[in-house]
Amino acid sequence: MVYDCIIIGGGIAGLQAAIQLGRYQHNVLVLDEGKGRSSICHCYHNLLGWPDGVSGEKLRGLGREHAEKLGVQFCGQRVRKVEKRDAEFIATTITSQHFTGKRILFATGIKDNIPPFPSLMPCLGKSVFVCPDCDGYEILDKAALVIGSGKAGATMALTLTYWTNALTFINHGKGTIDSELKGKLFEKNIPIISSEINEIHTAADAAFAGVTLETGERIDSSYAFLALGGNKPNSELAGQLGVKLEKNKHILVDPRTKMTNVKNVWAAGDIAVHSEQTAIAMGDGLQSAIWIHKSLLKD
Numbered sequence: 001m002v003y004d005c006i007i008i009g010g011g012i013a014g015l016q017a018a019i020q021l022g023r024y025q026h027n028v029l030v031l032d033e034g035k036g037r038s039s040i041c042h043c044y045h046n047l048l049g050w051p052d053g054v055s056g057e058k059l060r061g062l063g064r065e066h067a068e069k070l071g072v073q074f075c076g077q078r079v080r081k082v083e084k085r086d087a088e089f090i091a092t093t094i095t096s097q098h099f100t101g102k103r104i105l106f107a108t109g110i111k112d113n114i115p116p117f118p119s120l121m122p123c124l125g126k127s128v129f130v131c132p133d134c135d136g137y138e139i140l141d142k143a144a145l146v147i148g149s150g151k152a153g154a155t156m157a158l159t160l161t162y163w164t165n166a167l168t169f170i171n172h173g174k175g176t177i178d179s180e181l182k183g184k185l186f187e188k189n190i191p192i193i194s195s196e197i198n199e200i201h202t203a204a205d206a207a208f209a210g211v212t213l214e215t216g217e218r219i220d221s222s223y224a225f226l227a228l229g230g231n232k233p234n235s236e237l238a239g240q241l242g243v244k245l246e247k248n249k250h251i252l253v254d255p256r257t258k259m260t261n262v263k264n265v266w267a268a269g270d271i272a273v274h275s276e277q278t279a280i281a282m283g284d285g286l287q288s289a290i291w292i293h294k295s296l297l298k299d
């Protein structure tokens, strides 16, 4: 079987593209490992239609159900290789299953650098955040910790002063903070604590409650932002096909069509170059699907 389009990544961008391609009645396969940012965010607060917030899990569930109703097929495996053979693309999964498609859409997202404390995970999107544009509002006039490293952490703390003046920066990764940044943090009354965190404290309902430092000191707080730097775009597969990447490893796409420099290969969502937002990932997925459809019509 040759699919009209294989979508690699069934998060927000991949699902929205799958729904649109399904409505054109194309044969579509979504290969999805089922991880990603939309699997770990327990509440999106800035989406039209969801004034009380919605979890990534809920959105993904609804999206998959919607796409399946339109005939889209799903396979829950990680793709390890993509190659071009004549006019078609072969995607190979980690169990060495091969799938052939006329078009490829990369919607593989990025991997966040989250410190490995299991107790943090239920708090993500509810009381622990990663993106000021998404969730700065959640700490409006409230006290919060910035758990970060060096420049990334310091910059996050300074950005968050738009919403609150009650910030403490814990330089957990012990990255270098240059004197200029130190000066700016000082001006904004943001204390810098250079210490690793030994323990994360939480309360009921995914409420963050604070940290214990390596020194044994406990710092209580109801909110935290993470900023360790080093988030990683999942663009290795695209690289295998010769897709052009930005210096920071995001995929370059045509702003109108979302096609990459490689003919019949598209990219959408956080993996492409944009502001890493759910609504934008949906828009990207939809837009890429429209242009994938146009290209299939030409065949």
Ligand SMILES: Cc1cc2nc3c(=O)[nH]c(=O)nc-3n(C[C@H](O)[C@H](O)[C@H](O)COP(=O)(O)OP(=O)(O)OC[C@H]3O[C@@H](n4cnc5c(N)ncnc54)[C@H](O)[C@@H]3O)c2cc1C
Residues within 6 Å of the ligand: 008, 009, 010, 011, 012, 013, 014, 031, 032, 033, 034, 035, 036, 037, 038, 039, 040, 041, 042, 043, 044, 045, 046, 077, 078, 079, 080, 107, 108, 109, 110, 112, 124, 125, 128, 129, 130, 131, 134, 135, 234, 237, 268, 269, 270, 271, 276, 277, 278, 279, 281
């Ligand atoms: C804690 C947190 C809070 C956030 N809060 C907000 C918010 O409030 N508002 C907002 O707009 N945005 C928020 N975001 C950002 C939002 O989650 C992303 O913009 C969105 O998920 C991007 O969608 P995507 O489809 O590009 O990637 P993802 O949702 O990450 O989906 C990518 C999918 O690709 C799969 N995949 C990757 N590689 C492979 C492979 N090789 N083979 C098979 N499958 C693969 C992954 O498993 C995953 O399922 C938040 C993110 C985080 C982490």
